Amino acid sequence: MTLPVHTATPPTPARAHLLHDGTVDDYRAAVTAGADRVARRVAEAAGPFTGVRPEQLAPLVDAIDLDRPLRDTTAALDELDEVYLRDAVWFHHPRYLAHLNCPVVIPALLGEAVLSAVNSSMDTWDQSAGGTLIERRLIDWTAARIGLGPAADGVFTSGGTQSNLHALLLAREEALAGANPTDRRILLPQLRIITSAAGHFSVQKAAKLLGLAPDAVVVVQTGPDRQMRAGAVRHEISRCRRVGLTVLAVVATAGTTDFGTIDPLDEIAEVCATSGVWLHVDAAYGCGLLVSPTRRHLLDGIERADSVTVDYHKSFFQPVSSSAVLVRDRRTLRHATWHADYLNPARMVAERIPNQVDKSLQTTRRFDALKLWLTLRVMGPDAIGELFDEVCDRAAQAWQLASADPRFEVLTRSALSTVVFRWRPAGTAADLADAANLHARSALAASGLAVVAGTRVDGRQYLKFTVLNPATSTDDVAYVLDLIAEHAGRYAHTHAVSTADLTCPVG
Numbered sequence: 001m002t003l004p005v006h007t008a009t010p011p012t013p014a015r016a017h018l019l020h021d022g023t024v025d026d027y028r029a030a031v032t033a034g035a036d037r038v039a040r041r042v043a044e045a046a047g048p049f050t051g052v053r054p055e056q057l058a059p060l061v062d063a064i065d066l067d068r069p070l071r072d073t074t075a076a077l078d079e080l081d082e083v084y085l086r087d088a089v090w091f092h093h094p095r096y097l098a099h100l101n102c103p104v105v106i107p108a109l110l111g112e113a114v115l116s117a118v119n120s121s122m123d124t125w126d127q128s129a130g131g132t133l134i135e136r137r138l139i140d141w142t143a144a145r146i147g148l149g150p151a152a153d154g155v156f157t158s159g160g161t162q163s164n165l166h167a168l169l170l171a172r173e174e175a176l177a178g179a180n181p182t183d184r185r186i187l188l189p190q191l192r193i194i195t196s197a198a199g200h201f202s203v204q205k206a207a208k209l210l211g212l213a214p215d216a217v218v219v220v221q222t223g224p225d226r227q228m229r230a231g232a233v234r235h236e237i238s239r240c241r242r243v244g245l246t247v248l249a250v251v252a253t254a255g256t257t258d259f260g261t262i263d264p265l266d267e268i269a270e271v272c273a274t275s276g277v278w279l280h281v282d283a284a285y286g287c288g289l290l291v292s293p294t295r296r297h298l299l300d301g302i303e304r305a306d307s308v309t310v311d312y313h314k315s316f317f318q319p320v321s322s323s324a325v326l327v328r329d330r331r332t333l334r335h336a337t338w339h340a341d342y343l344n345p346a347r348m349v350a351e352r353i354p355n356q357v358d359k360s361l362q363t364t365r366r367f368d369a370l371k372l373w374l375t376l377r378v379m380g381p382d383a384i385g386e387l388f389d390e391v392c393d394r395a396a397q398a399w400q401l402a403s404a405d406p407r408f409e410v411l412t413r414s415a416l417s418t419v420v421f422r423w424r425p426a427g428t429a430a431d432l433a434d435a436a437n438l439h440a441r442s443a444l445a446a447s448g449l450a451v452v453a454g455t456r457v458d459g460r461q462y463l464k465f466t467v468l469n470p471a472t473s474t475d476d477v478a479y480v481l482d483l484i485a486e487h488a489g490r491y492a493h494t495h496a497v498s499t500a501d502l503t504c505p506v507g
């Protein structure tokens with residue numbers, strides 16, 4: 001038998017774009033040129049955003065004829081600069097204070113470059129080899145940090161939404177275990193999920209995708225501390241049972257999206273344990289505490305969960321996407337298993353071939369775990385935890401600044417790194433304050449000087465800082481508060497319908 005001869009025939013123009021042994025120099029040059037463009041924009045960004053509006057940018061994107069290639073990398077990058085990089089929203093900028101987007105660590109970017117070039121797919125061993133083992137080590141490492149015990153397992157996912165869906169699918173199947181198809185049809189509309197009013201909307205979405213009843217999510221109201229009360233959970237479980245409903249899971253949140261609050265995990269775990277109900281902890285945001293040198297105790301009780309969501313792309317400073325769902329009992333993962341003859345036939349289980357698709361909702365799947373791997377191997381977990389600690393400290397300082405400022409009303413102090421507040425000097429009518437805060441948020445983004453988030457709380461319009469950048473200083477926070485007060489104050493003075501609406505000075 002002879003090895004096929006590697007012909008020296010010149011590649012066709014199309015083939016010259018494929019990464020292979022004859023194009024490695026082009027690959028290196030193209031990736032370096034792309035990194036160089038990003039580096040230039042990062043170095044030059046004067047603010048987190050240019051304030052560009054959709055109607056300004058859309059014509060530039062629409063004008064590009066996708067059927068007429070530029071046939072030149074430099075020209076394509078020039079064009080990309082115009083339609084994307086110039087006006088991108090930059091999370092590395094200290095005055096990006098809006099959503100749960102983090103600046104990213106360089107070892108993870110290195111991982112991103114490597115994983116996309118090798119292009120492993122994590123579904124089967126025969127498409128990833130070592131990648132499978134690396135992902136499994138990271139799942140074991142995360143499960144150990146949580147304290148889930150020796151039978152724990154899990155899988156990387158695309159994000160917290162998918163992790164929550166996955167966990168609730170497993171919980172639904174556990175609740176329906178042993179039911180025949182007829183019983184399933186009867187039981188499905190009777191299933192309930194208990195979560196809090198501050199929980200993430202992906203729980204509602206998951207319930208819908210899982211075919212549950214429209215009122216399947218029982219929302220427990222929170223007090224001013226925005227935490228779900230264990231007593232309220234116990235009460236709801238009893239109430240559901242009294243009327244013949246089955247609680248398939250309680251979803252506690254370790255780091256609510258708006259308030260950064262953490263539900264009393266240990267107390268809720270106790271209620272779930274005594275009631276025999278699956279506990280899912282959504283730690284998409286709070287998972288950074290797993291590596292915090294000073295705040296790990298805030299997650300006490302998480303080790304009692306049946307399943308946990310972690311988003312490394314929120315508080316581990318990883319690029320999107322990087323998330324995982326973990327379970328206490330690896331046997332529960334079988335509910336997402338399907339064997340296909342062409343891919344992962346059942347015999348491979350007996351042969352001990354590790355096919356991650358057996359545990360995943362996805363088939364073809366990115367090797368996102370590599371980013372976390374390189375992060376841990378270069379920086380180590382403590383360094384990530386220190387970064388997260390820093391942003392939590394900064395948010396606490398921001399909370400103090402805003403609380404001490406008579407121009408603002410401030411809500412619950414976050415255990416993590418958000419601040420929910422609104423401009424409302426004494427004497428400002430509530431409706432006018434609502435409109436003024438909405439205006440301030442968009443005026444600020446339009447100016448490009450800062451980006452902040454907004455949310456509604458108890459029917460009123462609030463603003464939100466999510467601090468995830470250790471480079472954000474208290475001076476940045478003070479500056480942004482002044483900008484907000486200026487925009488809101490000007491708006492209020494222009495729009496006050498009567499002096500009764502506004503008895504305060506501008507700003």
Ligand SMILES: Cc1ncc(COP(=O)(O)O)c(C=O)c1O
Nearest residue numbers: 100159160161200255257282284
């Ligand atoms: C608490 C919580 N859970 C889940 C999610 C959804 O995560 P993802 O956006 O990665 O799907 C978020 C997103 O902000 C979140 O804050």
